[in-house]
Amino acid sequence: MSDLLQRFDSPREITAAAQRVRERAHDLALTPSQVIDTLERWGQSLRGPTVDGIPGVAFLRLWLRRGTLEPMVVRELGVEGLNGAWHEERNARLRAYPLGLIGHWPAGNIEIQPLLSLSCALLGGNACLVRVPAGLVAHTRALLEKLSEVAGAHALLERICIASFEHERADLQRAMAAAVDGAMIWGGPEAVTEIRALPFPPWARLAVFGPRLSVAAMDGPSWSGGPQRESWCRRLARDVWQFDQQACSSPQALFLERSAQGDLAEFAAMLAAAFEEENRFHPRERIHPALTSAICLARASWLLDDSTHRALFPASPDWTLLLGAGSTVPMPTQGRTLSVLLVEDLLEPIARFDGMVQTLGLAVGDDAKEAALAQAAGRNGVDRIVKLGHMHVFGSPWDGTDLVRPMVRLVRHVRANAD
Amino acid sequence: MNALAAGVGEQIDALLAAPTFSLEPAEHQARLLALLQRQLTYAADRNERLRQYLDAWPSDYRAAESVADLPYLPVRAFKASPPLMLVGTEEIIRTLASSATTGQTPSRVALDAPTSRRMVKGVVAIASDFIGSRRRPYLVIDTAETLAAGGQLGARAAAVQGLRPFATEMVCCLNGDGSREPWIDESRLAGFAAKWGEAEVLAYGFTYVIWQHFVKPLRERGIRLRMPNIRVLHSGGWKRLQDQAVTRAAFAAEVAELFGCATDRVLDFYGMVENVGVIYPDCEYGCKHVPAFAAVIVRDPLTLRPVDAGQQGLVQVCSVLPSSFPGFLVLTDDIAEVIRYDGCACGRRGISFRFVKRVPQAEIRGCGNIETARQRPAAV
Numbered sequence: 060m061s062d063l064l065q066r067f068d069s070p071r072e073i074t075a076a077a078q079r080v081r082e083r084a085h086d087l088a089l090t091p092s093q094v095i096d097t098l099e100r101w102g103q104s105l106r107g108p109t110v111d112g113i114p115g116v117a118f119l120r121l122w123l124r125r126g127t128l129e130p131m132v133v134r135e136l137g138v139e140g141l142n143g144a145w146h147e148e149r150n151a152r153l154r155a156y157p158l159g160l161i162g163h164w165p166a167g168n169i170e171i172q173p174l175l176s177l178s179c180a181l182l183g184g185n186a187c188l189v190r191v192p193a194g195l196v197a198h199t200r201a202l203l204e205k206l207s208e209v210a211g212a213h214a215l216l217e218r219i220c221i222a223s224f225e226h227e228r229a230d231l232q233r234a235m236a237a238a239v240d241g242a243m244i245w246g247g248p249e250a251v252t253e254i255r256a257l258p259f260p261p262w263a264r265l266a267v268f269g270p271r272l273s274v275a276a277m278d279g280p281s282w283s284g285g286p287q288r289e290s291w292c293r294r295l296a297r298d299v300w301q302f303d304q305q306a307c308s309s310p311q312a313l314f315l316e317r318s319a320q321g322d323l324a325e326f327a328a329m330l331a332a333a334f335e336e337e338n339r340f341h342p343r344e345r346i347h348p349a350l351t352s353a354i355c356l357a358r359a360s361w362l363l364d365d366s367t368h369r370a371l372f373p374a375s376p377d378w379t380l381l382l383g384a385g386s387t388v389p390m391p392t393q394g395r396t397l398s399v400l401l402v403e404d405l406l407e408p409i410a411r412f413d414g415m416v417q418t419l420g421l422a423v424g425d426d427a428k429e430a431a432l433a434q435a436a437g438r439n440g441v442d443r444i445v446k447l448g449h450m451h452v453f454g455s456p457w458d459g460t461d462l463v464r465p466m467v468r469l470v471r472h473v474r475a476n477a478d
Numbered sequence: 479m480n481a482l483a484a485g486v487g488e489q490i491d492a493l494l495a496a497p498t499f500s501l502e503p504a505e506h507q508a509r510l511l512a513l514l515q516r517q518l519t520y521a522a523d524r525n526e527r528l529r530q531y532l533d534a535w536p537s538d539y540r541a542a543e544s545v546a547d548l549p550y551l552p553v554r555a556f557k558a559s560p561p562l563m564l565v566g567t568e569e570i571i572r573t574l575a576s577s578a579t580t581g582q583t584p585s586r587v588a589l590d591a592p593t594s595r596r597m598v599k600g601v602v603a604i605a606s607d608f609i610g611s612r613r614r615p616y617l618v619i620d621t622a623e624t625l626a627a628g629g630q631l632g633a634r635a636a637a638v639q640g641l642r643p644f645a646t647e648m649v650c651c652l653n654g655d656g657s658r659e660p661w662i663d664e665s666r667l668a669g670f671a672a673k674w675g676e677a678e679v680l681a682y683g684f685t686y687v688i689w690q691h692f693v694k695p696l697r698e699r700g701i702r703l704r705m706p707n708i709r710v711l712h713s714g715g716w717k718r719l720q721d722q723a724v725t726r727a728a729f730a731a732e733v734a735e736l737f738g739c740a741t742d743r744v745l746d747f748y749g750m751v752e753n754v755g756v757i758y759p760d761c762e763y764g765c766k767h768v769p770a771f772a773a774v775i776v777r778d779p780l781t782l783r784p785v786d787a788g789q790q791g792l793v794q795v796c797s798v799l800p801s802s803f804p805g806f807l808v809l810t811d812d813i814a815e816v817i818r819y820d821g822c823a824c825g826r827r828g829i830s831f832r833f834v835k836r837v838p839q840a841e842i843r844g845c846g847n848i849e850t851a852r853q854r855p856a857a858v
Contacts, residue, residue, distance in 0.1 A: 343780060348792055348837045351779040352811050355552040362531040363555060363562070370534045375781045 064191075064200050064221040070234030076220045077188050077238035081160040084186035084218040090143035091132045091182050091463075093214075098123045098178055100209045109201045114302065115171035116202070122175065122453060131455045132182055135464040143184070150474065155467040157184035158264060159240035164254045166246035167192035168305040173199050175453055176243045177219065179462040186218040190235060196223050233258055241466050244268065266465040268458050271307035271417035272391055275447055276405050276432070279318025281422040282326050291422045292333035294448025295397075298420060299378075300337045301451050304393045307458075308418045308443070308451045311391035312398040314408045323401060324369075327382055330399070331371045334378040338395075343377065350394045351376045357392040386411055406435055414440040417458060420450040482592075482801050483520055489513050490596060490798050493771040498603045499826035501770045503819070506828060510773055511545050513798045514806055518548065521804045524564045528804055546775050546784050550794055550807035556585035556752045563588045565802045574751040577633040577684070577714060587751050590802035600755030600799050601640040604769050607826075608745060608759045609644070609709045615674045616645035617667075617708075619683025619692050621654035633751050634684050637713055640757070641682050652691055660691045671703045678707045681737075684714035685746070689724060693732050705737045710744045713757070717836060748833050752808050753795040758833075765817050765830035772797045774829055776816045777809070790815045790834055811837045 067073050102123025110116050121127060129141065136155045137146045145152040161180035165172040173191050180187050191199045199221060206212050224231045236242070236257035241264045244254045251269045259265065275295055282288060298310050315321065354376040361368050361381040369382040379396040381389075386407040389398045402408055409419070409432060419436045421444060423429040433444040442459035445452065455462040482490075493509065501509075518539050522529035532539060535549040542548050556562060561573065569590040576585040589597065602611070618625070618638050625635045642648065651667040654660040683692065688710075696702075710733055719729065730744040737743075747759035748766060758766035758774075768774045773796035778785050785791040793812045797805060813834040822830040 346780050348779040348813060349811075351782065351792060352552060352554075352809070352837055355550075355782075355809055356554050358534075359531060359552050359555045360558075362534055363527045363558065366527055366530060368530070372534070372536065374536050375783075376779070 064196070064203065064223060067222055067224045067231055070230050073188075073222065073231055073234040074238055076222070077160055077235070080186040080188065080218050080220045084157065084160070084184070087214055087217075088143065089184055089214060090141070091136065091184070092129075092141050092143075094181050094184070095125050095128045095132070097209060097212050097215050098128060098181070099125045101206045101212065104205045104209055105202065107205075110205060113170050113198045113201065115169065118451070118453065119171045119174060119202070123178065127454070128178075128182065132463060135455060135461045136467070145472065148471075152472050152474075154470050154472070155183065155464075156470050157186075158466050158468060159185065160238065161185045161187050161466050162235055162239035162242045163187060163189040164242065164244045164246065164250070165189070165192065165195070166250070167194055169245075169302055170195055170198045171202070172245055173221070174202055176245065179455075180241070180243060180466045181215065181218070182463045183467040185241070185466055186220075188220050188222060188235060188239060190222045190224070190232075192226070193223070236263075239263060242266070243466070246270070264465060266460060266462075268307070268460070271458065272311050272388065272415060273308050273418035273420065273450055274388060274408070274412075274416050275310040275313040275420040275422070275450070276408070277313065277315050277422040277447075278405065278424060278428060279316045279321060280424050282315050283318040283321030287422075287424075288326070289329060289333070291447055292330045293336070294422075294446075295330065295420070296333040296337035297448055298450040299334070299395055299397055300341050303343070304391075304395050304397075306451060308453075309393070310397065310418075310420055310450060311393070312388050312400060312408075314386070314400050314402050314405055316405045317401050317403050323382060323399075327369075327371055327380055327399060330397075331378075331380055334380070334395070335373070338377045346376060346394070353392050354379060354394045354396055357381065357396050361398075388412075388416070405432055409435045409439055409441075412436065412439040412441060416441050418443040418445060418450050420445055420447040422447045483516055486513065486516050486520065487592070487801075489516075490771065493798060494596060494599050494603060496770040498607050498769045499767055499828070501827060503828050506770060507545060507773075509770075510796065510798065511542065511548075514545060514548055514796065515539060515542065517798060517801075517806050520801070521564050521806070525562070525804065528562070528564075545773050545796055545807075546777075548796075548807050550796075550809045551804060553585065553750070553752050553808050553810045556587060556803075556805070556808075557583045559583075559586075561586040561588050562804055563802060564800075564804060565590050570802065572631055574631050574636050574754060575633065576751045585750075585752055587754060587800070587803045587805060589754070589800075593754070593800045593802045596799040596801075597755035598640065598643060600769070600771060600797075601757055602643050603771075604757050604759070605641060605644065605711075608761075609680065609711070611644075612678070613644055613646045615670070615677065615679045616641065616648045617670055617679060617681040618648060618650045619652060619681060619688050620650055621652045621660050622650045623654050623656060625650065633714070634687070636751060636754070637684070637749070638682060640755075641680065641711065644680050652687075660687070662692065662695055667703075671705060675704050676707060678709070679705055680709050680711070682711045685712045685716060685729070686714060686718040688712050688733065689719055689722075689729060693729075693736055696736055697732065702735070703737050706739050708737050708739050708743060710734075710737065710739075711747060711759070712744070713747045713749055715836070748812075750795070750810065752805050752810075753797055754805065755799040756795065756797050761822060761824040761826060761830070763822060763824050763830075765822050765824070765832060766814075767822065767824075767826040767830055768828055771799060774814075774831060776814050776829075776831060785816055787816050787818045792837070793831075793833075813837060 102120045139146040145154045163176045236259045243266045245268045372379040381398045384401040386402045419441045570588045572589045649670045652660040653663045730741045733744045734741040747757045749757040756772045775794040776791040778791045793810045793814045796807050814831045817830045
């Protein structure tokens with residue numbers, strides 16, 4: 060375990076650790092299927108007092124199932140890829156090989172992201188060097204301890220190095236970048252820009268999952284009445300609560316298609332009740348004072364800016380609903396602050412999306428309408444269109460990008476004797 | 479528009495005339511609560527959007543049982559343009575602007591004559607409690623240009639002017655032309671020091687101005703003044719000095735050495751334009767106190783409820799002084815620690831607190847942190 064999570068103080072230490080895990084992975088090839096075997100056992104072990112309270116651990120358990128990972132590998136690498144076999148293609152054959160050593164720079168706000176990122180590269184047969192943000196070290200350690208207890212995990216553990224060092228240590232960041240053959244980079248604008256500028260080798264491939272935001276939308280019948288309405292509110296509350304609304308897949312705005320039967324105040328009260336209920340189940344344990352300030356400012360600015368605006372919020376910063384109309388996605392506040400905006404037609408806000416909206420969570424009763432919205436969203440830069448309540452279900456592709464394939468090389472063997 | 483409701487002005491004046499730091503906390507709380515409730519009603523009557531904000535507050539301010547239950551505005555709401563106002567523009571005699579750093583939007587508060595008058599009375603009441611009420615020569619460690627007030631007055635100028643009632647004469651010892659950093663007017667400084675060397679003198683400057691443009695250049699040239707009875711007041715925050723690793727103690731020691739006075743004659747105070755008329759000097763035990771016409775609530779960022787003694791949180795400042803802008807209850811972006819809720823050894827009653835730091839704004843907030851909105855215009 061002590062080898063897995065290492066504190067680094069010098070570039071030399073990083074270079075040496077990178078060399079070690081790369082060699083281990085090179086010496087012992089693992090097929091995706093073999094990796095999945097271990098990951099599944101790890102997922103099953105993720106229970107108990109040391110990990111139960113980690114946000115997202117329930118999802119990690121689902122993610123690490125063979126039933127989740129195997130279809131992803133098959134879709135991205137083909138059926139043969141699952142067992143590291145060659146795939147025949149006319150007079151040639153193709154096979155996925157690992158890039159080598161993958162550096163991971165996860166975002167600081169998603170507790171399980173270091174391990175989600177790691178699992179994608181491991182499936183490609185790679186070694187991994189993961190820089191864990193300071194705030195996630197304890198959780199990552201607890202989750203990895205479970206992996207170290209899993210039978211047969213040794214081969215996997217040998218190719219993983221979890222690095223801990225200060226974000227400001229540019230010398231260590233540079234050493235890490237110089238040592239890898241590929242990188243998976245996640246996070247906000249500053250972090251992504253800084254990391255992309257590091258001196259990666261010319262051959263390194265970068266998969267960047269940069270800052271995005273997400274949006275929810277409900278058609279008239281879904282929010283203005285009907286038995287499903289409360290259920291939609293609960294689903295939306297869950298999507299808002301997870302990761303404290305700081306993930307790229309977190310809904311920041313909800314667009315409601317105007318309906319003759321719809322009463323915004325009544326719906327807002329129902330949504331507020333769902334938020335209150337979700338807060339009871341998942342109260343915050345801490346908050347950065349800057350986020351509290353931002354939430355208070357969002358409440359005041361919304362109400363002071365326009366006399367038609369309304370808002371619902373408790374005395375605490377636990378949640379906020381900002382009610383109004385308009386088809387522009389407001390600048391996100393995060394921290395469980397949802398803008399609820401009436402529009403004439405859901406296509407209006409979608410027409411304004413460019414590349415910034417990652418996920419569109421929908422509550423739409425009519426299949427044809429949903430298909431039309433999905434079509435428009437796809438054309439306007441949205442990468443995921445899902446049902447409300449599933450906005451954070453991490454899967455491939457993510458941000459429109461495969462998760463395993465970018466970190467493998469497809470080797471083409473044209474047989475010497477082929478015509 | 480209606481002026482302050484009948485009796486409110488008199489109640490404010492009564493608090494201004496009350497012993498500044500010796501009201502019994504329960505009485506202080508009751509008097510403030512009643513007055514602030516009436517002022518919120520006055521504000522709601524005069525500003526529709528503010529009324530909307532008060533209406534959205536989760537509890538009715540008219541039924542509040544403590545000042546902490548009243549609705550407050552975040553300090554950055556005062557960056558709005560035009561400024562939040564409760565009177566017509568024809569009644570505004572001056573606008574105060576905060577000392578925003580480069581690239582930031584300053585807060586602006588609009589003052590009418592009654593607010594301006596109460597602002598002066600407030601500062602005088604507080605400062606008198608710390609330095610005495612006697613008038614004395616006043617050395618301004620800033621430039622005359624900074625003080626040249628048009629319709630808008632900067633935070634530095636406002637602070638300088640706030641102490642003017644203590645002055646028999648006022649001398650600015652820095653020169654500036656706006657195109658470069660200020661520099662010391664040595665002959666004017668030497669003349670002032672020679673004339674008033676042993677006398678009781680007041681000096682004031684922004685903390686970083688004193689350090690950057692006064693202490694450092696004089697220290698580099700080995701110049702020392704002999705003014706043992708000077709009182710040096712300074713304010714404006716420590717961020718720029720923290721960047722230079724200058725501690726409060728080091729600042730006070732350097733300033734005291736330069737003037738040849740004791741370090742306890744160097745007095746730091748906390749204040750902001752949004753809380754105009756209220757300043758918070760350190761007492762001899764290093765604590766800040768709240769006058770009769772104001773309140774401070776330190777709120778837990780997690781719950782926004784007041785913290786217990788010994789805990790830190792976001793500072794909310796409250797004041798009954800303004801009537802031209804809604805600066806009654808303002809949640810700042812500052813962190814303070816409550817030392818105790820009553821019983822400071824200095825004898826001043828009520829809450830005592832210490833400023834800790836500004837809330838750091840530059841936090842990495844992950845993959846959902848969109849700093850720049852990129853959206854297409856609506857399809858034509």
